[in-house]
Amino acid sequence: MQANEFEKKVKLSIDELKLHPSGKVWQKVEEAIRERKRKRRIAFFLLFALIGLLLAGYGIYNYSNQKPVQGNETVSDVKPTTTEPNNDNNNSNQTIQTDKNNNNNNANNNNTTINNNTVKQDDKTVTDKLVNNSNQPKQTTPQQTNRRAARKNMDENASIDVNNAVPDKQKKKEVVKNEPVKNETEADTKNEAIAAEKTKVEKPAEEKKAEPDNNGNNLVVNNQTDSTAVAVTNNNKPEEQIKAPEKAAEKKKDLASDKKKWRWGFSFSPGVSSLSENLFSFEKSSYAMADNLNAGPSGAPSSPVSPGYNEPSSSKTGFSFKAGVTLQKDLSKRISFSTGLLYAYHSDRIRIGMMNSSTPLQNFNQTYVSPYYRGGPPKNYTDNYHFIELPMMFNWRISENQKRFLSLNMGPSVSYLFKTNALVYDPSLGGFYYHDKSMINKLHLGFNTGASFHLIDKKGKEWTLGPRFSFDTKKVFKTPYEERNYFIYAGINIGMTLPAKKSK
């Protein structure tokens, strides 16, 4: 046929056409290839860096989440200990000189030192006394016998106010622990006395009077130094010194407990979103090249699946934002955990054909659909996605300043797509778009990462600002013909966390 002959001649002739391109064409091709590979490498690097940070954060969390050592130990917890002899440095030894004039004079002028660790005036007082005999001859003399008897009485009955004489009104007995006589004097430091004390001395000693024990023995606390006396405990203000460390310890405990509480906050993150072809890739989806590349005109060796006008559209970025309430809790000095409930809006833009609703089309599932979008001059269409998101972020503080600091944030999130107007692509009959929510996955698992700058104001509110990125790990569409697969989001996170309610 002549018509076919014309086409053959034209094809033969025109196929010989060769034109030499300018040098910059190859330069641009090369740059584009390198750029895409560089972006891929950056995406993989970010992925591995995030995984490394996550593992490091987990390791630091485990390391720092150790039981704190208890700094305050009560008197009852303290076991009486024997110390090395330290007569020269012993400032807390106190001489108790028995009254020779008492009826049962068990004490004599021999050195008898009694170390007291704690003092209480009420019945709960526990006083540790370690009675030491220093340099006592081993011979048993009448004096020693008397001394032993006196000590025995003391062990049974006496409670002595070591630091201050007990007023007559308050004749309260304190229990003296039975401690064996030791040849060695015990060193009792001032700090131990303060730390171990819990009792409050109600009144400072005004007088030093002899306080008879049950056996009528008078025991006098004598602060004056004499030949028989040894250095006196130096507790001039025991009340305040006892109170100050207690208050500091309590305050510390309150602060620590406040930090461990959950703190409410708000978060808003405007940004952009898109649908990428590959997981964790910034590459925008392109149309289905695989089908096109193995296609050709009819009569060609490969199967004739035609490329062209109705291929799946690429996804362009659209506006996106997340907003909601957050809860934050400090896990350690540097690591905190935050979660919350957010509303997330994502969108992307595609190019589709004209809307047709006259005759339903049959899709690849053999279902008739109407309306559909196909043919005609292409137009823009915005897919809207509405999510409820539950983020779980670990925040790692990377600077020391308490008021202003930087942190790295990362963690997974679960989100549920509760509303969308997205169109689904079907390759049948040249390709068209239509609405089908059953082809869209509702439940998504994503990964968030970012960095934040934190600023704590005078009222204790914590303001945060920083970039935030999100990657989705689940495909959006169930159909295999879509190249728009994974959500990606980039934006700026603005947050405010309220201070924890202080402990009463």
Added chain:
Amino acid sequence: MDSHKLVKDCLKGKPEAQRELYHHYAETMLGICYRYTKSVRDAEDVLQEGFVKVFLSLKQYRFEGELGAWIRRIMVTTALNFLKRNRKYQSQMYFPEEHLHPVVEEDPGVILQAKELADLVRQLPPGYQTIFNLHAIEGYSHVEIGEMLGITDGTSRSQYARARGLLIKWIKEYSAEHKKENYAGK
């Protein structure tokens, strides 16, 4: 040139292999892109975009058929997409429904050189130009063309007939003028 080895080297990312593949097919592909566009600059843009797609999609080449044919299909697809999204051509890519025009059986009898023929094809309106390229040169059927461009096959046939008629007429006029010049030159 061993296309298998060349493709594998390109997949390994060897720059010299990529450069060799480009230079081997660039001139032919530019000729194809030239037929679809109205300027050399646009043709080079299509060529650049097409080769980027070639290198990024090379892993999908299954060694079925010639490498040149595979690249050619990418170029044609790239050219069509370029026409659709380029505002300059968009308005002219609209194909109104027309009454069926019978294909003219007449043969001009002469065929011009490739460049001259290509220039005549490029003078056709963009719609006619595209359909003529797809059917006469690339070999797509009117049904396939209709699906590609979102038109009926009847519209494709009609537009092609008009394009063919115009082209034959221009070929005759061109060859007649060329003969006069040769005669005058003598």
